[in-house]
Structure formats: structure tokens, C-alpha cells
Amino acid sequence: MRRLLSVLLLATALAGCGDQSGQAGGDGKFSIVTAFYPLQFLSERIGGDAVSVTNLTKPGAEPHDIELTPRQVGDVAGAGLAVYVRGFQPAVDEAIGQEAKDRAFDAASVVTLLQAGAGDGHEHEEAESGQDPHVWLDPVRLATIADALAARLGEADPGNAAGYTSRALALHAELDTLNDEFARGLKTCERRELVTSHTAFAYLASRYDLHQVGITGISPEAEPSPQRLAAVAQEARGTGTTTIYFETLVSPAVAETLAREVGAKTAVLDPLEGLVDETGDYFSVMRQNLAALSAGLGCTR
Template sequence: MKFWNRSLTVLSLSVMLVAAGCGSNAGTAGNAGGNNGSSAAPEAGADKPAAEILEIKTSFYPMYEFTRHVAGDLANVENLVPAGMEPHDWEPTPQDMAAISEADVLVYNGAGMEGWAEQVLDSAKGTGLKAIEASHGIEVMEGSGEHDHGHEHEHGEEAHEEGEHAHEEGEHAHEEGEHAHEGEEHEEHGHDHDHGGLDPHVWLSPALAIQEVRNIEKGLSEAAPEYKDTFKANADAYVAELEALDKEFTEALKDSKRKDFITQHAAFGYLAKQYGLTQVPIAGLSPDHEPSAAQMAEIVEFAKEHNVKTIFFETLVSSKVADTIASEIGAKSAVLNPIEGLTEEELAGGLDYIAVMRQNLDALKTALNE
């Protein structure tokens, strides 16, 4: 790990302060910016020398949120995508690439979400950067195309037991304290917005978010093995919150009047599959896709046929398409947030992943019971 420069700086400052008769300790300053600012470690104590504070970069908001809960006060966590920016539109600058290379850890989702990841990791070879792919070992679905309208998401028999999350596809079992990492590495598919045909939005299923948190825990424990017990304790605490969230979704959605919902962006396939719903996307995986007149007509026909009263759009992109369809069928439009990034206003209001997921649950409960 690349701690020595920070260690020398803190040591020099400490000597100067002692010489001046000052009793305060030197602290580590967090970096400004990112989708949620940065999570700065507190002052280093005797049991936690500043030389061992990890410098972590995360690719976009969910990775930042999961990582900061696992890392706690043992890391400075900085997000790369600025608040309010659609991560599909973000590309690292040379300065970003240099900053990543100088970090100890990069946490990214994978599954094709970050088209720039392969290039960045190649450029960082030999720097000692630890890369953590949060979606590693998760069965990644093919993306829902704009012509499919979500019908490939069959109502499977999903088992939801408290404290257990069984994921039959690929036999990927998650158990507390154990980390199953099976299967091949997900390939990055270039700098396009369609993710190479894969659906990377695994974080929108709380059960799969748990697996991502566990992968991050494992990676940080490899980066700083002396703190693996702390990382596990932190992860356990956050996983308990995610398990409670998963139970809320299960209980709230199991008896819904309808099981299909129309959304502008095909981001909710994993959530739909987990809770026995069917996502009907207006567009494909790209949030800025403009559907053709024929596609719009097909969605309007589906909505009328199924008496749909809510068309979902998302934050960070225009609601124009959803509003047009809603107007055509006399429905309303509402937000279903893919949590790819939070706005400055949302952050200022104290929202986080779990809070926004609860907003999504409320929106789904309303739409599915109209």
C-alpha cells in the first residue's frame, strides 16, 4: 500500500506541533468533490496511525455509499462522478486517471457499467492499485432491449427468508462471514451506453447489494488485512440494514394488484426479478435513448391495454418521453430512481441509498395498487 508519503507528512507535522508545545494530533483531510463529497477519516490515534489510512476512489454513487459503510474511519473515500451527473456520460480525465493510479483502492461496479474501467486499470498497472469489482460473482443478466418491453423478466419463484438471500442462477449463495466468488470476471465492453448488452444495475436489488458489500469487504480486507475484523463488523452492520430493506420490499410487493410497471430506463430488471415483478421499459439500457414512433406507439398500446396509470421516469435525465406517454393515455408520471447518482439537493436533504430505495418502494406500491 502506498502509505509512506502520507506517513512522512503526518510525522513531520507531529514533530512540529510537539516542538511548539501543541497537544493536538494531526488529522487526515478528506478530498472535496465526488457524488457525496468524500468520507474523511477522523484524527489518527495511537491505535490507528495515519500512515495506514486507505485512499479509496469509487466509480459512482452506490459504490461510494457501500464502500464508506465498510471502510468506516479507516479510509478517505472519494467518488469520481460529480453529484448530479449521469454516470453513463462521465469519462475520466487524465487528472482523474492520475488520481486513481495514486490511490490505494478503486471500487467499481463492473458488469459493463464503467466502460472506462479497463483502460484505467491498464494504465494503473504497476502502481499497486487494488481494484475491487463489486459485482464479481453475481449472475449478470442480459440487458432488456427497447423492443422487448421487459417481457423476458418472467415471474420466477424467488425465495425470501429473513437473514438468507438465495440466488438460484449460477448457485451464488451469500452467507454472512463467507464470500463466494465464482465464475468468470465480467468483461468491460468499451465506452458505450449499452453496457455491451449486459444489465449492470445489480445494486437496485437489496439482496444483490448485499453481495456487492461483501465483495467490497473482502477487497478492503485484502488491501489492509490488519483491519479485516473492523471491515467485517462494519459490513455486518450495513448488511443488517440491507436485509431489513429487502424484507420491506418483499412484504410490501408480494400482494400487489398488478405486477408490471412501465419505466423510461431499463434499469430495474434485477429489482423486478427479485420481487416477482415485470419491468416494461420504454427504452433500453441507455437512459438517453430516444425511442422511435413505433416503439412509443407500442408502449402506449400496452399501457392502455393494461390500464397503466403511472409512467416512471428517473432523476438526472429528461422526463420528456415518460411525460409524453403519460399525457397520451391520461396517466401521471412519477420518479423511480435508479440511484446512479444523487443530486446536490438530495444529498443536502440527507438522502442516501437506503432512503432513496424506500422512496422507490413507496412509488412502486402506489403504482402497482392503483
């Protein structure tokens, strides 16, 4: 009897270990781990009630250089799908490579990427490929990613595939509407130079025919050289820039310094790397960005 009990206990333990594949959590929902906010947003909107989503980047945290706790690495290992942007967060790349390589969705792999720092006067070390990871700031690319994520979820969780497809179609339509709003709102502007504290906005600028001028490169923690600051100041004066944009989650000090230098004001342009106000979402923040751009660039509808 004692031997039989030992065998049963061992079998139960092994069954518990097998459940760490993440196909379903304790609530029976398909488990998704996301690297940072925009991917959490996509996963929740497409997954609906069929999924349980865990975000590795805490609200209000700057995501570029996060370090994962052992528990978070365990979340990656136990997820049915890990959703990330390769090259954006080294710690996440490492955890997924070791723990969820066959259960991962790289959002950047399904769209055409821009080269990091192309034309902005900076050299970047962001990713090995030298590509800019900030794809979510282009609603058109994000819609493509949404479609691909729905398909990947359908493969991993075929019982809910129809729901994933349906919700992705609805989200795609909303993103098309947002793209139309940006295209109309930024069509006619007095200025098209977008002076930002760091170059997170290349996809947005490319989509809507703006010229991004970054004080620093893709890394928000980088400090500009005096030469770079002088070059941006000269360009800002030459183009009549009235607004220097700084982002949430990092200090506005450099943008404020430049603004004083050229006689401009500052305004927030949110790169949506993390959600600051949890009462909002991707759409509300992007529309706030549109209003800030419209005001700063002198746009008329």
C-alpha cells in the same frame, strides 16, 4: 556535500513516488476510489473511519458517459483500491485497466448478472457481455457485494480487516431488512407492470416479481423509435397502467409524452446512479422508491 544533498533529494522524490500505491493517503487512511454513488455508499459504510473515499462521478451528474479529468485518472492510479462495475462506464474501465488493474474490485463480478434488455423489446450495447450492470437496485445482490468488498478490503489493508468485516455484517443486516420491506410492500398489488423511461430496474423487477416495460433501453440518453413508443403505449393501455415512471438525472419528456398518450400520471423512480439530494442515502432513496411503486402499482400491505 553537494553530491550528498542531490542523492538525498533523489531518494526523497523516489519515496514520494512509491507512496502513490495508495495504501494510505496523507491522513494515514486507506484510499478508495469509487466509480459512482452506490459504490461510494458501500465503501464508506464498510470502510468507516479507516478509509478515505473519492467518488469519480460528481453529485447530480449522469454517470454512464462521464469523462475523467487527468486529476481523476491520477486518483485512480494512486488509490489503494478502485471500486467499479465493469461495463457501466467506459472511461472508468479504461482508467482502471491502465492504472489500477491489480488494485480493482469489480462489484458485478461477485453476483449473477441478468442479460441486458432480456424480454423488454430492446437491443442493447451496454457491455461487451450484453449484461445489465444495475445490480445495486437489488438489496440481496448488494448485500453479497458488500461482503465481498469487505473481504477484498481486508486483503488490501489487513490491519483493518476485522473492522471491515464487522461493518459489512451490520450493513448486510440492514439490506436484509430493506429486502423484507420491499417483499412485503410489493407482494399484493393491482398491477405488476412497471413502465419506466429506461430499463434500469430489471434487478428490482426480478427480485419482487414485477414486469419491467422500458420505453428506452439501458442507456438513458437513447430516444425511443415511434414504433417502440406505440408498442409501450399499447401495452400500458392493455394492463391498465396508471403511472409512468421517469428517473432522476435525465429529462422526463419521453415519460410525460407517453403518460399523456395513455391517460396516466408520472412519478419518479430513482435508479440511484447518482445521489441528487445529498441529505439522503441509499436506504432513504430506496424507501422512496418503494413508496412510489406501492402507490403507482396499487399495492396493499
